[in-house]
Amino acid sequence: MSNVNSRDRQPALRVRDPAQLASIARSLRRDVIDLVAPTGQGYVQQGLGAADLFAVLYFAELRLDPADSDWPDRDRFLLSTAHNTAIFYATLAARGIVDPVAVRDYCRDGSPFEINASERVGTAIEATLGSLGQGLSVGIGMALSARRRLSPSRVYVVLGDGELQEGQLWEAALFAGSAGISNLCLIVDDNRMQVEGHIDRVVSVAPIAGKFRAFGWAVEEVDGHDIPALLAALERARGCHKPTCLVAATMAGKGVPSLEGLLAHNLKLPPEIAAEALTALDETHGGEERK
Amino acid sequence: MSEADHRKSLEVADFNARNAAAAGAVKHYGEALLEAARRDDRIVCLTADLTLSTETDPFRDHLPGRFHQVGIAEANMIGIAGGLARSGEMPFVHSFCVFVTRRCYDQVAMQVAYPRANVKIVGVIPGLTTMLGVSHQAIDDIALMRALPNMTVIEPSGPAQVRAAVAAIAEYDGPVYLRLKRADGTEKPSEASADFRIGRMRVLQQGGDGLIVACGMMVEIALQAAERLRNEDGKAVSVVDMATIKPLDPALADLARRVPVVVTAENHSIVGGLGSAVAELFLERDVHVKFRRVGVRDTFAEGGTTPYLFEKYGLSAEALANAFQQAARGAAV
Numbered sequence: 357m358s359n360v361n362s363r364d365r366q367p368a369l370r371v372r373d374p375a376q377l378a379s380i381a382r383s384l385r386r387d388v389i390d391l392v393a394p395t396g397q398g399y400v401q402q403g404l405g406a407a408d409l410f411a412v413l414y415f416a417e418l419r420l421d422p423a424d425s426d427w428p429d430r431d432r433f434l435l436s437t438a439h440n441t442a443i444f445y446a447t448l449a450a451r452g453i454v455d456p457v458a459v460r461d462y463c464r465d466g467s468p469f470e471i472n473a474s475e476r477v478g479t480a481i482e483a484t485l486g487s488l489g490q491g492l493s494v495g496i497g498m499a500l501s502a503r504r505r506l507s508p509s510r511v512y513v514v515l516g517d518g519e520l521q522e523g524q525l526w527e528a529a530l531f532a533g534s535a536g537i538s539n540l541c542l543i544v545d546d547n548r549m550q551v552e553g554h555i556d557r558v559v560s561v562a563p564i565a566g567k568f569r570a571f572g573w574a575v576e577e578v579d580g581h582d583i584p585a586l587l588a589a590l591e592r593a594r595g596c597h598k599p600t601c602l603v604a605a606t607m608a609g610k611g612v613p614s615l616e617g618l619l620a621h622n623l624k625l626p627p628e629i630a631a632e633a634l635t636a637l638d639e640t641h642g643g644e645e646r647k
Numbered sequence: 648m649s650e651a652d653h654r655k656s657l658e659v660a661d662f663n664a665r666n667a668a669a670a671g672a673v674k675h676y677g678e679a680l681l682e683a684a685r686r687d688d689r690i691v692c693l694t695a696d697l698t699l700s701t702e703t704d705p706f707r708d709h710l711p712g713r714f715h716q717v718g719i720a721e722a723n724m725i726g727i728a729g730g731l732a733r734s735g736e737m738p739f740v741h742s743f744c745v746f747v748t749r750r751c752y753d754q755v756a757m758q759v760a761y762p763r764a765n766v767k768i769v770g771v772i773p774g775l776t777t778m779l780g781v782s783h784q785a786i787d788d789i790a791l792m793r794a795l796p797n798m799t800v801i802e803p804s805g806p807a808q809v810r811a812a813v814a815a816i817a818e819y820d821g822p823v824y825l826r827l828k829r830a831d832g833t834e835k836p837s838e839a840s841a842d843f844r845i846g847r848m849r850v851l852q853q854g855g856d857g858l859i860v861a862c863g864m865m866v867e868i869a870l871q872a873a874e875r876l877r878n879e880d881g882k883a884v885s886v887v888d889m890a891t892i893k894p895l896d897p898a899l900a901d902l903a904r905r906v907p908v909v910v911t912a913e914n915h916s917i918v919g920g921l922g923s924a925v926a927e928l929f930l931e932r933d934v935h936v937k938f939r940r941v942g943v944r945d946t947f948a949e950g951g952t953t954p955y956l957f958e959k960y961g962l963s964a965e966a967l968a969n970a971f972q973q974a975a976r977g978a979a980v
Contacts, residue, residue, distance in 0.1 A: 484757060490757060493758075494733070496723075498731070500727065527718075
């Protein structure tokens with residue numbers, strides 16, 4: 357059990373300036389390319405698309421202490437679409453939670469930084485997900501525990517819209533709505549992409565917002581690249597007496613003109629495209645100095 | 648309708664509760680769980696619409712803040728339990744054996760077994776013990792759970808052992824599958840001692856002519872079969888209660904070396920359960936012995952009373968004694 361000091365603790369870093377967060381997101385996008393380019397393994401389109409979400413979550417929203425990953429009252433983050441790791445690891449490294457040098461072994465044999473995030477990485481990975489549909493249930497368990505212990509800890513689960521096709525997700529959504537689990541926030545990375553292409557050509561999940569409302573959730577529909585809107589929605593979620601589902605419309609490949617909107621789940625990244633992407637990310641956003 | 652009336656109507660509607668109440672059964676499991684939870688603040692209880700059937704009503708009534716009714720959604724229940732365990736709780740999850748194993752196997756693998764989560768998976772209705780038929784008959788649950796790395800699999804043989812097993816798994820840090828026959832008032836007080844340790848077999852009687860290795864309900868039937876063999880054939884047969892199927896007590900290999908015949912007995916498929924585990928142990932330890940498995944012989948069954956089904960599917964004391972005699976003669980299965 358944690359003490360009062362633990363509960364009052366705030367992370368040192370809490371960026372609220374949208375311009376600064378946008379700059380962080382651009383840097384994360386470059387890191388996505390850098391991580392994937394050496395082996396061509398990893399999910400580029402999803403990572404570029406979710407960069408703004410990760411920047412806002414890890415640099416503005418989550419109560420975390422990189423120096424104390426076991427802090428009992430930390431917020432929990434679960435990436436249910438656990439294959440979207442290029443952006444996830446880039447974010448963890450940028451936030452000082454994992455070793456930025458070790459991350460460079462991404463997808464190499466023997467590295468804990470596998471495509472599908474597992475707890476081999478360490479405590480930064482709160483649960484081994486990736487078998488789609490499981491993350492929200494695990495998050496509910498963590499939220500119930502926090503509630504029982506009167507902890508201010510909140511739980512954030514990110515999943516993709518395609519994952520909503522899994523039945524377990526709806527068991528979990530039903531339970532969370534019924535039980536009023538208000539310290540839970542689900543973020544749907546609504547990129548309309550799954551392995552076989554556009555979601556509506558596979559099995560449509562629309563309307564996502566209406567479904568969650570019917571299941572007893574508060575729903576926020578936002579542009580997943582509108583940082584002030586994301587900040588405001590997360591702020592409202594924190595004060596809500598219901599679980600919140602934030603439906604964030606994202607664009608696959610965001611930030612690299614030649615990749616934007618390309619629904620390529622398993623896009624391989626040849627060196628020339630990687631180089632072009634890095635140039636584009638520099639040029640289109642003022643050419644900030646690369647690290 | 649008041650909340651109290653509503654709750655009463657639910658209890659009346661519960662067929663298992665009605666049967667148990669009629670038999671005046673003591674809730675050995677339910678009481679043991681409550682006792683363990685009072686000792687250990689980390690224990691929380693989850694059930695999937697089967698509170699009375701899984702004897703978790705004492706927990707619900709006495710520790711409501713630590714009780715979670717998740718509805719008919721076993722996959723979600725296992726995921727929630729994984730999340731609770733990762734936050735330091737010790738969840739005991741409950742349903743029928745078939746629904747806490749086969750129904751949610753991937754969830755158990757990924758959220759309980761892989762991370763070695765401190766989750767106790769508790770099932771009732773083992774094997775062929777239900778009128779409800781094939782949908783509710785767990786004939787492969789031991790095989791499924793045994794195949795998962797990190798999982799401990801326990802099937803106690805009677806009320807005292809149930810109580811002891813609950814206390815033991817609450818002390819143990821890691822995932823456990825506990826397979827229970829729910830008390831129905833017919834249990835014999837002397838059938839099992841409270842002497843239970845995870846991973847340790849119990850030799851109930853010793854004889855040099857052979858060995859029967861059993862778990863759960865088949866322990867009592869094994870004792871009856873041994874009695875039959877003594878009376879009808881003058882054979883002295885050892886009987887082992889192998890309440891922990893995984894990890895299997897390797898001391899069994901040494902015991903088996905002293906006899907010419909070994910027969911396993913389980914209320915489960917012969918594929919992947921106790922018999923398979925024993926066979927694997929023997930082969931890798933170079934134990935050469937006449938060997939037979941008694942169990943459900945790789946077939947689905949149907950609904951019926953337990954005595955009828957046990958007779959039909961070869962789980963009776965007579966069938967077990969016959970299997971032993973056939974093995975001794977070297978007759979083909």
